[in-house]
Every structure is written in C-alpha cells, then in structure tokens.
Amino acid sequence: MAPYESDDSTGADEVDDLRPGRRRAARYVVPVAVVGVAAATIGLVPALADSGDPSLPKITAQQLIEKIAKSDVQQLSGTVRINTDLGLPNLGGLQNSLMSGAAKGGDGSSADATSKLTELASGTHTLRVAADGQDRQKVSIIENAAEYSLIHNGKDVWGYDSKSNEVYHGTAAEDGAKHRDEASGTPKDFADEALKSVDDTTSVTVDGTAQVAGRDAYKLAIKPKHASGTTVGVISIAVDAKTGLPLKFTLTPASGGAAVLDAGFTQISFAKPAASTFDFTPPKGAKVTEQKDSKATERHSVKPGAGASGKGLAEKGPKVIGKGWNSIAVFDSGSKGGIPSSSGKGDLSGFLGSLGDHVSGKFGKGTVFSTRLVNALMTDDGKVYVGAVTKSALVNAANAGQ
Known part of the structure; x- marks a missing residue:
C-alpha cells in the first residue's frame, strides 16, 4: 500500500x-x-x-x-x-x-x-x-x-x-x-x-x-x-x-x-x-x-431537446440504469430518427453523424459519440444513452431494451 x-x-x-x-x-x-x-x-x-x-x-x-x-x-x-x-x-x-x-x-x-x-x-x-x-x-x-x-x-x-x-x-x-x-x-x-x-x-x-x-x-x-x-x-x-x-x-x-x-x-x-x-x-x-x-422566463423558454411534441429531454428527465460507475442515463428525445442519426439528412445532421461511430444491434441502428470520459449513443428510434462507460456498454444497454 x-x-x-x-x-x-x-x-x-x-x-x-x-x-x-x-x-x-x-x-x-x-x-x-x-x-x-x-x-x-x-x-x-x-x-x-x-x-x-x-x-x-x-x-x-x-x-x-x-x-x-x-x-x-x-x-x-x-x-x-x-x-x-x-x-x-x-x-x-x-x-x-x-x-x-x-x-x-x-x-x-x-x-x-x-x-x-x-x-x-x-x-x-x-x-x-x-x-x-x-x-x-x-x-x-x-x-x-x-x-x-x-x-x-x-x-x-x-x-x-x-x-x-x-x-x-x-x-x-x-x-x-x-x-x-x-x-x-x-x-x-x-x-x-x-x-x-x-x-x-x-x-x-x-x-x-x-x-x-x-x-x-x-x-x-x-x-x-x-x-x-x-x-x-x-x-x-x-x-x-x-x-x-x-x-x-x-x-x-x-x-x-x-x-x-x-x-x-x-x-x-x-x-x-x-x-x-x-x-x-x-x-x-x-x-x-x-x-x-x-x-415568465420559464414560460417563454425553449426546452433543450424538444421534439415535435414539445416534450423534450429536460421535461421528461432521464432514467438511470446500471449500478455505480457503470450507471447509464437513458433519455427519450421524442424525435424519431435521432439527431443526428445514421441516416441523417441535411448538412449539419450529416456532418455531426460523420463524427460518430455508426452501430447496429437488436435495438436497430444508431450513432455513438465518444469522448475520453462521457459517451453517448443516439438510436434512430429517438433514444439516447449517456454515461461514463464504454461504447460496448451503451450498445449492450440498448440491446437489452432498457
């Protein structure tokens, strides 16, 4: 010691x-x-x-x-x-x-x-x-x-x-x-x-x-x-x-x-x-x-991540799966196709999508954005998995349908 x-x-x-x-x-x-x-x-x-x-x-x-x-x-x-x-x-x-x-x-x-x-x-x-x-x-x-x-x-x-x-x-x-x-x-x-x-x-x-x-x-x-x-x-x-x-x-x-x-x-x-x-x-x-x-500020503010329904990430809040250091926050973006998605359209969507790794599994398709600490998986069905975990841990969580 x-x-x-x-x-x-x-x-x-x-x-x-x-x-x-x-x-x-x-x-x-x-x-x-x-x-x-x-x-x-x-x-x-x-x-x-x-x-x-x-x-x-x-x-x-x-x-x-x-x-x-x-x-x-x-x-x-x-x-x-x-x-x-x-x-x-x-x-x-x-x-x-x-x-x-x-x-x-x-x-x-x-x-x-x-x-x-x-x-x-x-x-x-x-x-x-x-x-x-x-x-x-x-x-x-x-x-x-x-x-x-x-x-x-x-x-x-x-x-x-x-x-x-x-x-x-x-x-x-x-x-x-x-x-x-x-x-x-x-x-x-x-x-x-x-x-x-x-x-x-x-x-x-x-x-x-x-x-x-x-x-x-x-x-x-x-x-x-x-x-x-x-x-x-x-x-x-x-x-x-x-x-x-x-x-x-x-x-x-x-x-x-x-x-x-x-x-x-x-x-x-x-x-x-x-x-x-x-x-x-x-x-x-x-x-x-x-x-x-x-x-008044709250009434007129735009919630980050709001989709067509107007109910965004900040409103719904995340659920947390896993334990301890392997905890993963799961959001529902309320927007099918994800932003950006592996098949994203438009200059910005395509550019951001090119910066991630396209993945697929039982959950369907998505894009993983990796940093040296926090990683995020955005699936094409609108779910977002975020955590201080590896890319494979995010994909496994999505495959489990959590």
Whole structure:
C-alpha cells in the first residue's frame, strides 16, 4: 500500500456510510450539450505540476473524508487553474457559432452566468476567486484582454462581461444561489460532486501527500473497484492538511494519458479579502440587463431537446440504469430518427453523424459519440444513452431494451 493508504474496510465501506441519502444519478453530471458532442472543441495545455512530497502524520481515508466534511473555510482569495481535455475534435468556427447560441440562454445577456458554462467545460481557464462568508463571493474568469466577473454582495448579484461591456443584475434572494452554483469551478465544488458518488463499488484510499499552492496536502484517491465497463480511471483530490479544504481535483480516464479534468489552486490565501473586492458599479455606457421574473422566463423558454411534441429531454428527465460507475442515463428525445442519426439528412445532421461511430444491434441502428470520459449513443428510434462507460456498454444497454 502507499504510505498513507487505508484498507478497503477503512475506505469504501466506511465512506459509504457517510452518504445514506446519495443517489445513483449523482455519479456524473451530463449536460445537454453532450448530446451534440461535436458542439465543442478542446485545447489543453499540460496541467501545472505540483512540487514537494511533504511528510505528514498518517491519516485514514475515513478521517480525511471527515476532515473535508468539517472544513468551514469562510474567507479566502486565490487563483484557480482549470484544464479540460475530453478529446473532442477541433471544429473551428462551428464551435464558436454553437457556443454563441448557448450564451443566449438565461435572461439573454452575455453577462448572465449561464452563458459561461460551456466555456468552462472546455480548454484551459484561469479563475480568480474570493469569499467572505455566505454573503460575499466573487469569481472572475480571466480571458485574453477581457474578463468576466460574477459578484455576490449582500442582496445583489452582478455579472459583468468586459468584452461586450454588458452587465447582468439579479437579487440574491431569488438569484444568488442559482448563480453561485452556475459559477462553480473550484476544487471543492468538484470534490463535493465526486464524494456524492461514493458507494460499495468504489475504492477510497489515501495516496500519499503533495504540495499545492504552497500548502501541504493529503491526496485522496477515488476509483472503481472493478474497472470493466467504465471510462473513469481515478479521481484524485488534494486536501489541505490544516483546513481540510480541497485544493486540487484531478480526474484521469481509464484509457490513461492526460487528465480529463484538472482544477487546482495555484495561489491561495485565507486572509479576509478587502471589502472593496465585492464592490461593483456598472461602467459608464454598459448595457444593463435586470433579472427577469423566473416564471415568465420559464414560460417563454425553449426546452433543450424538444421534439415535435414539445416534450423534450429536460421535461421528461432521464432514467438511470446500471449500478455505480457503470450507471447509464437513458433519455427519450421524442424525435424519431435521432439527431443526428445514421441516416441523417441535411448538412449539419450529416456532418455531426460523420463524427460518430455508426452501430447496429437488436435495438436497430444508431450513432455513438465518444469522448475520453462521457459517451453517448443516439438510436434512430429517438433514444439516447449517456454515461461514463464504454461504447460496448451503451450498445449492450440498448440491446437489452432498457
């Protein structure tokens, strides 16, 4: 075993007891954009290397999980680097066009946090973060000659896109929690989701130590006990030895190579940020969009994946089949022929179809879109199978008529 590794009884079984209310569907988060897997391109620079191998007191996986759970860091500021490499093809101008279309969600402003989701899901990004309790947080995405900031200060939530000089304004009572969730991108956010997925199919161990952003940390390793069928290799979480705050999150696929997701602090301070950090006044000449009534927005919004019947994926929701790391979400798109299908018509349908692998079986015909982590099978009868599983696992599920 590694110097700080615990046995199975201290890892998976005990950690499992900490999550009595977990749901199998928490294994992964599958955005609707995965269905159109060719809609994004990934560019990745090598992940920043950590340095050092500090000597720390021995700790079990159970104790480290409890340390994370008890962590109550209220004040911090720092820089987070996020690298994402799903292995999608470079689609050039098509990517920009589709990204721009996605940015029209939310309340229609490029400064609405919804418009930044697809950007954080690909490539390399630098975030500056700051927090002072529950009422003041700030996340800034640093871009080339531009910056996007999301600021929660008391009852106000501000989004500002310097590139378009647009401002989005909402109120914390109705809007703050929503946008704080949408802007998630810190190692703690990813770690929280990973820990929800722990069950009896999971091995949880302490895998040595590391130094991240100048801080001594333990490394928690989460991986499937049986790798057959899943595309997940190992999830590594670097946990600050003093505060219990996750400092770095790395997800490596079963196929090996570069991490699919690598998010970590490159600099962090636990000092109280200056109050002015959270001050915001719309710049002169900026276009300001006020938060719309949520019910009105819902009434006039188009559900992603809606077919001729008007009942789309978001409305019907998925059912989850399989167990643990082999879980598969199944959607009914409500559209015969699939989009794209193996016999798709039209330039876009044919182009997207060419990016997938055409498959057939007892279920009929379909197209599999593969990434290094999440794969999706779209059948010609309108069903969609999505999961962090292999192509053969998706085909087997479709053949079983699940």
